[in-house]
Amino acid sequence: MIEAVEGGWWYATFLANRRLAVNFYSDPDFMPRRLGTRLDLWQQMVGETRFISRWIESAGYQISDPPRIASAGTVWLENAAGPDWLAVGDAAVSFDPLSAHGMTTALWTGNEAAEAVALALTGHGAALDSYAARLRLGVEQYDRERRQIYAREIRFTHHPFWQRRQKPIDHRA
Numbered sequence: 001m002i003e004a005v006e007g008g009w010w011y012a013t014f015l016a017n018r019r020l021a022v023n024f025y026s027d028p029d030f031m032p033r034r035l036g037t038r039l040d041l042w043q044q045m046v047g048e049t050r051f052i053s054r055w056i057e058s059a060g061y062q063i064s065d066p067p068r069i070a071s072a073g074t075v076w077l078e079n080a081a082g083p084d085w086l087a088v089g090d091a092a093v094s095f096d097p098l099s100a101h102g103m104t105t106a107l108w109t110g111n112e113a114a115e116a117v118a119l120a121l122t123g124h125g126a127a128l129d130s131y132a133a134r135l136r137l138g139v140e141q142y143d144r145e146r147r148q149i150y151a152r153e154i155r156f157t158h159h160p161f162w163q164r165r166q167k168p169i170d171h172r173a
Contacts, residue, residue, distance in 0.1 A: 012052045025072055038066055046063050079132050080136075083128075086117070090106070147165065
């Protein structure tokens with residue numbers, strides 16, 4: 001289940017091992033201080049959701065651990081290849097989880113990288129540069145699509161979290 005809220009968006013799912021995964025995606029400056037060690041803050045945040053909290057309660061689950069905090073921001077290498085090296089998967093580009101591009105990006109960059117290496121080994125000197133250029137084009141396409149996805153959530157257009165996602169991304173690893 002995905003739920004948009006003023007300061008970000010929630011994702012909850014039941015895992016195959018009958019456990020519950022609950023994630024909240026926002027910007028660090030909108031998160032409560034010490035959230036990763038404060039179960040009460042996490043429970044309060046989950047409790048303030050409209051749908052996620054009811055879904056969790058109706059399934060008989062309880063929030064019993066504070067969240068683990070990690071970055072899920074969109075980042076990429078400005079140049080994903082150089083002499084005798086190239087970056088693949090999350091080492092090259094990592095997209096916003098809402099886009100659901102993780103696995104497809106890993107496969108796409110893996111295929112593109114394999115083709116670039118094969119060409120480079122047969123004497124095509126620009127193969128790695130071409131690979132990096134294709135990744136840059138992929139990031140540009142993702143950026144356009146990302147803004148379109150976030151623009152669909154019109155209830156919170158006044159909040160900085162959603163406003164930030166209407167601007168071109170500028171996060172590089």
